[in-house]
Amino acid sequence: MPASTSARSRPHPLAVAARLVMLALVAVLTLLATADPAQLWWVALLAAAGVPALLAPQHRLLGPLSRLAEAVLLGLAASQVAAVATLGGTTPGVGASAVLPYLAVPVTVTALRRRFVEGGVLVGVTALILLVSGAFTVVDGQRQLVQPGYLAVCAQWLILAGLGLATGCALQKLVRVRAESAPQPYAEATRLLTQLRTVARQLPGATLDPGGISEHLLEELRTVARADRAAVLSASGGGRLVVLAQVGAERVDWETTLDADSAIADAWASQQPQTAARTQARSHAGGDVSALIVPLVAGVRTVGLVVLEADAGQAYPAPVVAGVTALTGPAALRLEAALLFDEVRSLATNEERQRLAREIHDGVAQELVMVGYGIDNALATVHDDTEETAESLRALRHEVTRVITELRLSLFELRSEVDRHGGLAAAIAEYARTVGASGGLRVHLSLDESTARLPAATEAELLRIAQEAVTNARKHAGAANLWVTCEVDPPYAQIEVSDDGHGIGDQRAEGHYGLAIMAERAERIRGRLEIRPRQPSGTTVAVVVGSSPRRDNVRGSAAAAEGQETRG
Template identity: 85%
Template sequence: MPASTPVRPQTRPLAAVARVVMLALVAVLTLIATRDATQLWWIVLLAVAGLPALLGPEHRLLSPVSRVAEAVVLGLAASQVAVESALGGAVGGLGASAVLPYLAVPVTVTALRRRFAEGAALLGVTAATLLVAGAFTEVDGGRQLGQPGYLAVCAQWLILAALGLYAAGALHQVMRVRGEGKPQPYAEATRLLTQLRTVARQLPGATLDPGGISEHLLEELRTVAPSTRAAVLSASGGGRLVVLAQVGVDRVDWETTLDADSAIADAWASQQPQTAARSQARSHRGGDVSALIVPLVAGVRTVGLVVLEADAAHAYPPPVVSRVTALTGPAALRLEAALLFDEVRSLATNEERQRLAREIHDGVAQELVMVGYGIDNALAYVDEDPKETAEALRTLRGEVTRVITELRLSLFELRSEVDRHGGLAAAIAEYARTVGASGGLRVHLSLDESTARLPAATEAELLRIAQEAVTNARKHAGAANLWVTCEVDPPYAQIEVSDDGHGIGDQRAEGHYGLAIMAERAERIRGRLEIRPRQPSGTTVAVVVGSSPRRDNVRGSAAAEGE
């Protein structure tokens, strides 16, 4: 069996430097006190005694023994240097103060390693060595131990070292108690969320809406910089950006890929404003253009971009850039707060949906399944009045099956989310197909979704509104067909769900839970909810976010004709 090669312990550069500095200081003080270079051999002995502790700080035996050796050599050196300094005319015993400052080295090392008992033991060894050396050393015809100056200097440095060791121990105890008393993660989260709620209520308008903040910023920028079109973009994950808000006559398909060769990607990476002589929109028709892209930086994090474009050359000289950045700085903090609030709310909502889904699956659904099995057994073994009993049980079995189906659809609804890569249209289509198949509905889909994405919070709310509309059509409309239209062109989106059933009837009554929830969700994303009859029969539920690109184009054309 080959012999193992011991690993040489690594020295700590800071500890080595501290020892060298302290040794040099003590050497200088010794020369000043004694004016005798031969006394420096005590300094050499101190260095040799401390070498094992320096080279093997983690060794269980060498390191403590080395520090004890330092304490012994230190006591002997202090006694001898005091004698030599007295021979040179100094007050008896005061020369010990030239060497005793080195006592800080072994004591500090033990304190840093939280070996406070060892530190106290080193002080005891040093004190004993000083006493023994003083008892056997003669100075001016008497024992060194009888000199008040020697005793005073030794006591002074021992007390200072003891106080330092005690302070280190007390500080360690306080830090340990504070560490044990730290609040649990959920308690800390509750405290932070409570603070966030309080701050949110104090904000202007009592809102943390990324879209609203972005629109307000664009309105402010129109007063300091010319722009034909402008937008605020934010990251959505996967190296892509989403449009939070935009202004302009025409709808713009902005460059939203951060790995593309564009000024948008450069501004995001550099966190510096960028100007360009070409449009940052994929759909631009050409001609003179000036673009200004300003990153929204909160602290060290880029939370978004402001893109301004004008159909003119050199529209953004340095003074204009300075005025724009003066407005975007404070806006970046507001936008970051709104995005964080949206993220926290989304996490809490998703967690609650998962919790409800687990409770339904593990509770009511399982119990109903067992009821169904019991009915099956009763059908198999019924003896008295078999015809009537069997019919009643079949009816009950059908009802249980219906309830189980409803629960499974509810679970599917709770667990449905907008996939990071699939998009809103895919999520709505999947839900409509699943619900339509379970309810015997023929589903007609019309999907038109841009490659750009809406903010995650907006997509989530639109999905829930569509789910509620589809569920209402299946449960209450008595319809045979379901039409689902999804058009997404950020920041615009329109979701429309229609059926050919018997109409909404008295569900329009104020306070109806499902309709109220849809209205609240639409209001939360600053959308418009419309519920209207469908001709010749049925109901249409539509939700719109932003303004239609077609409507913008028509308005722009009309304005051009008017001019």
């Protein structure tokens, strides 16, 4: 017989203890109710009836038959003890209460073994025996009829047993449903990530770009509704919104605070379209304006808002609103998928950067420091007559120090992130100052950042492009000055890094790999990367995301003025 089967066939110590305790309790209560030790023979019969079920709990026949015998004996014992107690001057309910607590033993066993039908049969058999035996019990030659008190007590114990059985059944079903419907966290995560990987491989890259999806949605909406100004906004954390895309002939500083008194905040909270007779842009002059704000709801979650404004009254009647919502419904799901994909990719990238920083710090960096200490010890023991050896060691020590400095700057770059409260300009400025100080560069900063924020993925890529440009200027340009310009007006942003060094043509070959990486990053956020010579010397690296209506208007005005001068 296998060890596991042998172990299951042996009685459990807790089961033995529970039966002994319950039998002792019933014996004491019987003596108190009848004052007749002869009635304890019912307790002995109950103990004997339960032995097979105790010794062979897994047996298909012995267990159920043993518990059925317990139920039959329990009904007979309860009625007999109740009759004896009545003759002794005690109410029959007290006599029945002395024996019926033992009903919990067979019923609990069936509930634990998930044999709820058997438990119900035991309760029914016990009820039947109690009723029949109570009507025909004979004590001292006299037949004892059923009394109301006896029936009431029996009914109470039977109801308690039935409730206990039902509760056990409900708990077992709940546990089973939870076990079946709630897979292990790692298994669920694996399943979801596998699905995400499959979807990401099947879809073109543009379909997972929040900015591209938002621009396409605005183009569709302008075919069904008038929109002199329009934007798609999304949540960025901290109770603020970011501008994913916008269209219009003028610069718009949209209301991006969700706790403000605005139709934008109302639409976000209510998940219902809102119309307003005033502009939702803080920079607009006002006047006769109609505004329509439609939430982008995917399931039960608001993922963004569409804001449409027209310089006319009553521009968005009910049919127009219906046409707009017909387009925003499907777009909400696409936008949510793109935002989730961006978030997963950003989290994975940040975690990998932190992991690399830890490994470099704990591995190569520490080993190089130890090499430097070894060179210092060797220099301390070199005699004056070996000046050539000493000079070689000093040159080696200088190179090791340079490599350690480069590693520390790389660690700083890996750990640099755009703070949620500081913004992109602050992160770029901090990196430029730190790297410039290590390379002996004078850093000139020009920062112009709106209170609105770019999407987190866009900010992260712009920071990495700026870091690469600053690093190239320090390592390869041989410059004395570094100019860093950061202009952020969502969804528009422009970063420029200029130096007065040798120029791009004189840089070493390894610098070109960094330029390729910057181009890839700019393409990922639909940006434009430009590398041009700076006059009179040096290089300018510029990346532009989105378009600036303000700049376009200035350029257009300048071109018009130039045309007038030419004609004049």
